Amino acid sequence: MTNQLNKIFEDLENFREFCVNYGYRFDESNLYNMRSYAFQQYMKFASGKNAKNMWTEDAKKFNATVSNF
Numbered sequence: 001m002t003n004q005l006n007k008i009f010e011d012l013e014n015f016r017e018f019c020v021n022y023g024y025r026f027d028e029s030n031l032y033n034m035r036s037y038a039f040q041q042y043m044k045f046a047s048g049k050n051a052k053n054m055w056t057e058d059a060k061k062f063n064a065t066v067s068n069f
Helices: 002-022 037-046 054-067
Strands: none
Touching: 002 037
C-alpha cells in the first residue's frame, strides 16, 4: 500500500511540474483523468511525445492582439 501511495504522490508532483512548465491550470482532480486536456498533454509528454506548450500559444495570441492596436 505504501508503494502505491508514494507512486500517486510522485505522479501528482510530476503532473504539477508539467502544468507549471507548460502553462496549464493545475487541478489535483485531473490526475489520471483522460478527459482532462491537461492530463492528456501530460501523458504525451511522459511518453516522450511533443506536448502543446500553452505559454508559447498564449504568447502568440498576445503578440497578435498587441500588433493589431
